[in-house]
Amino acid sequence: NAGVTQTPKFQVLKTGQSMTLQCAQDMNHNSMYWYRQDPGMGLRLIYYSASEGTTDKGEVPNGYNVSRLNKREFSLRLESAAPSQTSVYFCATETGALYNEQFFGPGTRLTVL
Amino acid sequence: RKEVEQDPGPFNVPEGATVAFNCTYSNSASQSFFWYRQDCRKEPKLLMSVYSSGNEDGRFTAQLNRASQYISLLIRDSKLSDSATYLCVVTPGSARQLTFGSGTQLTVLP
Numbered sequence: 001n002a003g004v005t006q007t008p009k010f011q012v013l014k015t016g017q018s019m020t021l022q023c024a025q026d027m028n029h030n031s032m033y034w035y036r037q038d039p040g041m042g043l044r045l046i047y048y049s050a051s052e053g054t055t056d057k058g059e060v061p062n063g064y065n066v067s068r069l070n071k072r073e074f075s076l077r078l079e080s081a082a083p084s085q086t087s088v089y090f091c092a093t094e095t096g097a098l099y100n101e102q103f104f105g106p107g108t109r110l111t112v113l
Numbered sequence: 114r115k116e117v118e119q120d121p122g123p124f125n126v127p128e129g130a131t132v133a134f135n136c137t138y139s140n141s142a143s144q145s146f147f148w149y150r151q152d153c154r155k156e157p158k159l160l161m162s163v164y165s166s167g168n169e170d171g172r173f174t175a176q177l178n179r180a181s182q183y184i185s186l187l188i189r190d191s192k193l194s195d196s197a198t199y200l201c202v203v204t205p206g207s208a209r210q211l212t213f214g215s216g217t218q219l220t221v222l223p
Contacts, residue, residue: 033210035213040121040215041215042117042200042213042214042215042216043157043200043211043213044213045210045211048210058210090156090157100145100204100211101147101159101162102159102211103159104156104157104158105156106155106156107155107156
């Protein structure tokens with residue numbers, strides 16, 4: 001089992017370019033999440049999907065869109081990248097159990113010039 | 114005020130030492146509490162959940178004080194492999210989203 005996979009691992013964009021970050025899980029979890037991590041800020045929730053077919057905004061959704069393609073896949077799109085979106089992006093899935101442990105992918109390091 | 118606050122450290126301790134981290138949270142309706150561990154340039158991984166009665170997992174002990182709204186993590190007999198950033202995580206209220214502290218960095222020295 002691969003768990004949670006993310007592609008790409010690294011990406012450099014120019015301001016104004018667009019890209020999609022991919023996340024896939026083979027854990028059969030219903031809920032999936034996108035976070036960004038910046039130095040000194042902790043992880044901040046961008047968007048989440050409680051189940052297939054639903055998505056909701058998190059703490060910092062501006063400048064991003066998401067698609068829950070099916071139960072396994074949850075993508076994050078930057079339509080017009082800005083330097084403020086330089087960050088490490090993590091996808092996570094959730095067990096749905098009472099103490100909702102989340103399992104994270106290895107992350108995508110994005111630099112916007 | 115941040116929802117979850119941690120001392121960023123760094124904590125530099127010798128092997129074999131006991132080290133404790135504290136974390137405070139602002140939402141008194143918070144339901145679930147966790148400690149995650151994050152190695153340098155890696156993803157966070159669950160270290161342990163924190164239960165109301167306190168819980169222990171080998172060298173690690175977690176405590177919850179709801180009245181004072183803080184969570185603690187005690188590491189006994191520190192190993193070099195314990196070097197990492199420790200993230201305090203809270204589920205605020207009935208929402209299922211996690212709120213992360215910014216982490217406390219620990220370096221265990223030989």
